[in-house]
Amino acid sequence: MSKNKKKSNEKRMKALNNSTVQNLLYTDSHFHYTGMLEASAKIKSDREAINDPWMEEEAISNLINSENFQGMDIGTNFDDLPNRYNLLKDHSRIHLSAGIGPWGTDREESVDFQINKFKENIERYPISAIGEIGLDYYWNYGTPEKQEELLLRQIEISEDMHLPIIIHTRDADDATIKILKERTFKYGGIIHCFSGSRELCDVALSRGFLISFAGPITYKKNEELREILKTVPQSSLLLETDSPYLPPEPFRGKYNTPTLIPLVYERASEINKVSIQELSKTVSKNFSDLLGNPKRLD
Numbered sequence: 001m002s003k004n005k006k007k008s009n010e011k012r013m014k015a016l017n018n019s020t021v022q023n024l025l026y027t028d029s030h031f032h033y034t035g036m037l038e039a040s041a042k043i044k045s046d047r048e049a050i051n052d053p054w055m056e057e058e059a060i061s062n063l064i065n066s067e068n069f070q071g072m073d074i075g076t077n078f079d080d081l082p083n084r085y086n087l088l089k090d091h092s093r094i095h096l097s098a099g100i101g102p103w104g105t106d107r108e109e110s111v112d113f114q115i116n117k118f119k120e121n122i123e124r125y126p127i128s129a130i131g132e133i134g135l136d137y138y139w140n141y142g143t144p145e146k147q148e149e150l151l152l153r154q155i156e157i158s159e160d161m162h163l164p165i166i167i168h169t170r171d172a173d174d175a176t177i178k179i180l181k182e183r184t185f186k187y188g189g190i191i192h193c194f195s196g197s198r199e200l201c202d203v204a205l206s207r208g209f210l211i212s213f214a215g216p217i218t219y220k221k222n223e224e225l226r227e228i229l230k231t232v233p234q235s236s237l238l239l240e241t242d243s244p245y246l247p248p249e250p251f252r253g254k255y256n257t258p259t260l261i262p263l264v265y266e267r268a269s270e271i272n273k274v275s276i277q278e279l280s281k282t283v284s285k286n287f288s289d290l291l292g293n294p295k296r297l298d
């Protein structure tokens with residue numbers, strides 16, 4: 001077993017505690033709450049007990065109820081909103097988005113069917129943004145044409161509803177750049193878990209998008225990504241966990257939850273040479289300016 005694999009959760013929690021600044025407002029712009037619940041249930045069924053303190057339901061619930069946390073729970077499918085709304089409706093600092101990701105093109109249901117059901121849901125339950133939507137040529141869902149159709153139809157919905165969008169883009173920089181250049185985005189948007197090229201970042205910034213960085217800024221080999229982060233103006237910056245995916249170091253290989261967001265802040269503060277306090281203010285302001293404050297839930 002490698003030295004890394006032996007690293008115990010105790011050591012991980014020490015790194016997390018060292019990175020956490022008390023009474024600071026942490027904003028996690030992108031997480032999947034139901035994905036975390038599923039991950040947590042999977043751990044329980046695999047090994048009967050959860051020995052991962054940051055995964056404990058109580059730790060997550062304490063965090064999302066805390067005044068020092070705000071964020072957005074992100075939709076991925078046409079039919080996930082009612083359940084997410086019921087789980088999170090009482091949390092006044094958690095926004096909800098809804099969107100059909102590019103994986104929707106792999107489903108049995110037609111794009112028309114999904115869009116119609118999706119529209120019914122977002123008329124019924126209040127949301128703050130449309131997403132995540134976008135293009136993913138890494139996993140090659142459906143076809144590029146179908147992915148683009150699904151994306152464009154939801155961009156139109158966001159315009160009708162006066163809502164910002166949250167873009168997922170993976171190995172699809174050119175196609176995403178083309179769409180960003182062809183349209184105006186009056187209500188703004190976020191490129192989430194940014195992992196693209198400098199060109200994509202520049203085009204997105206020029207179209208008024210916020211750029212959101214996640215755990216990968218802490219990964220050793222991602223020097224290029226850190227260089228891109230340095231060039232993003234503070235007024236266009238967001239941070240996120242993308243839980244339960246992409247945990248920051250030293251939690252790589254584990255499941256992620258928003259309780260790990262301090263590690264993303266710590267690294268971003270080092271890279272940008274700004275204090276964590278200043279980063280907290282900046283990210284919180286950018287988040288509220290985009291989504292409106294108070295949130296649209298009622």
Ligand SMILES: [Zn+2]
Nearest residue numbers: 030074132242
């Ligand atoms: Zn996501």
